[in-house]
Amino acid sequence: xxxxxxxxxxxxxxxxxxxxxxxxxxxxxxxxxxxxxxxxxxxxxxxxxxxxxxxxxxxxxxxxxxxxxxxxxxxxxxxxxxxxxxxxxxxxxxxxxxxxxxxxxxxxxxxxxxxxxxxxxxxxxxxxxxxxxxxxxxxxxxxxxxxxxxxxxxxxxxxxxxxxxxxxxxxxxxxxxxxxxxxxxxxxxxxxxxxxxxxxxxxxxxxxxxxxxxx
Amino acid sequence: xxxxxxxxxxxxxxxxxxxxxxxxxxxxxxxxxxxxxxxxxxxxxxxxxxxxxxxxxxxxxxxxxxxxxxxxxxxxxxxxxxxxxxxxxxxxxxxxxxxxxxxxxxxxxxxxxxxxxxxxxxxxxxxxxxxxxxxxxxxxxxxxxxxxxxxxxxxxxxxxxxxxxxxxxxxxxxxxxxxxxxxxxxxxxxxxxxxxxxxxxxxxxxxxxxxxxxxxxxxxxxx
Numbered sequence: 151x152x153x154x155x156x157x158x159x160x161x162x163x164x165x166x167x168x169x170x171x172x173x174x175x176x177x178x179x180x181x182x183x184x185x186x187x188x189x190x191x192x193x194x195x196x197x198x199x200x201x202x203x204x205x206x207x208x209x210x211x212x213x214x215x216x217x218x219x220x221x222x223x224x225x226x227x228x229x230x231x232x233x234x235x236x237x238x239x240x241x242x243x244x245x246x247x248x249x250x251x252x253x254x255x256x257x258x259x260x261x262x263x264x265x266x267x268x269x270x271x272x273x274x275x276x277x278x279x280x281x282x283x284x285x286x287x288x289x290x291x292x293x294x295x296x297x298x299x300x301x302x303x304x305x306x307x308x309x310x311x312x313x314x315x316x317x318x319x320x321x322x323x324x325x326x327x328x329x330x331x332x333x334x335x336x337x338x339x340x341x342x343x344x345x346x347x348x349x350x351x352x353x354x355x356x357x358x359x360x361x362x363x364x365x
Numbered sequence: 366x367x368x369x370x371x372x373x374x375x376x377x378x379x380x381x382x383x384x385x386x387x388x389x390x391x392x393x394x395x396x397x398x399x400x401x402x403x404x405x406x407x408x409x410x411x412x413x414x415x416x417x418x419x420x421x422x423x424x425x426x427x428x429x430x431x432x433x434x435x436x437x438x439x440x441x442x443x444x445x446x447x448x449x450x451x452x453x454x455x456x457x458x459x460x461x462x463x464x465x466x467x468x469x470x471x472x473x474x475x476x477x478x479x480x481x482x483x484x485x486x487x488x489x490x491x492x493x494x495x496x497x498x499x500x501x502x503x504x505x506x507x508x509x510x511x512x513x514x515x516x517x518x519x520x521x522x523x524x525x526x527x528x529x530x531x532x533x534x535x536x537x538x539x540x541x542x543x544x545x546x547x548x549x550x551x552x553x554x555x556x557x558x559x560x561x562x563x564x565x566x567x568x569x570x571x572x573x574x575x576x577x578x579x580x581x582x583x584x585x586x587x588x
Binding site: 200208209212213214216218219221222224225227228302304305306307309310312313320323324327332334336337338340341344345348349352 | 427428430431432433434435436437439440443444445446447448498520525526528529532539542553556560561563564566568576
């Protein structure tokens with residue numbers, strides 16, 4: 151029988167960890183773009199649009215990410231699309247991230263006083279101009295810390311894609327366990343790698359928060 | 366291509382769905398109570414407990430908050446037996462959920478404790494309350510009241526996260542979905558029904574817990 155050393159296990163996990171990182175980045179960037187559009191829709195004077203975005207947020211925050219992944223996976227298959235776990239995983243995680251990010255940013259925008267909008271109006275700026283030149287620069291400063299903090303949640307969320315068969319860190323852990331019969335060592339290493347990815351981001355988010363508080 | 370949805374095939378399995386809902390609610394209720402309790406103990410240690418325990422609690426909180434729940438669950442269910450601790454899927458799920466919620470609620474409760482006005486603690490001391498009495502009767506209740514909305518959100522996050530427990534064959538709601546779709550091959554419909562049930566559960570839980578908060582902490586501005 152082949153003996154697996156700790157280094158063999160770690161090496162293979164590290165290899166898979168890059169997919170965790172890549173998927174996280176794609177979902178985070180995609181979620182930011184969609185989230186920004188949703189934010190604009192929610193802030194617009196269009197009542198129905200705002201309510202639709204609120205419902206969208208509630209839908210994604212009120213259901214398990216695992217179910218969202220399943221629905222993306224089986225839903226796309228049903229519509230006859232070529233389903234790959236890659237597309238299902240990116241689609242679900244992007245939508246999931248967009249819902250959370252738009253909610254976070256909406257809170258930040260709400261914390262900017264009404265007078266700022268009115269000042270923009272008084273200067274005859276349009277809605278998008280007010281947003282672009284007056285509101286978002288101020289709200290953005292408050293938003294950075296919770297946004298970075300949310301990135302941790304995205305990284306952890308990618309672990310669920312292992313269930314639909316996406317080979318990232320967690321799935322690699324399961325596969326290596328099946329080959330080595332060393333679940334204790336393997337899952338400890340998996341956890342350690344997630345920690346090494348997430349902890350610096352958490353710590354950075356916290357330092358940003360402190361800096362903002364100090365101001 | 367025409368897509369036909371057949372929800373009747375899923376809804377006819379309502380006893381399974383009901384059982385799944387019962388398990389999810391049960392798991393959440395148990396782990397919410399124990400998890401918040403664990404969080405309070407950890408928050409106590411972090412704010413005024415024995416100094417030597419603090420780094421331990423801090424590492425626990427950071428370790429849990431920076432790793433995915435599914436990995437924690439797999440470690441407990443698949444990893445621990447190698448160390449001689451064999452758990453049923455149900456127990457592994459409860460333990461994982463308690464440990465997970467404990468870490469998050471420790472942070473939340475600690476934030477509430479930090480916002481305690483100094484005067485309250487001094488008042489308690491001048492009434493000759495011991496440090497423990499002061500913590501339990503003076504510091505803790507308003508702290509919990511302050512952070513109750515955040516605790517409610519976290520409990521709901523843990524409930525939604527428990528969908529993963531079906532992967533180790535705990536018979537909760539998402540497991541029911543897996544079972545149903547393996548019987549009738551209606552995967553999409555099954556998961557739609559399950560997702561809608563989760564949505565209803567999370568909305569119901571929020572309503573219930575907010576009510577509970579308003580009752581337990583009278584005078585709370587908004588639960």
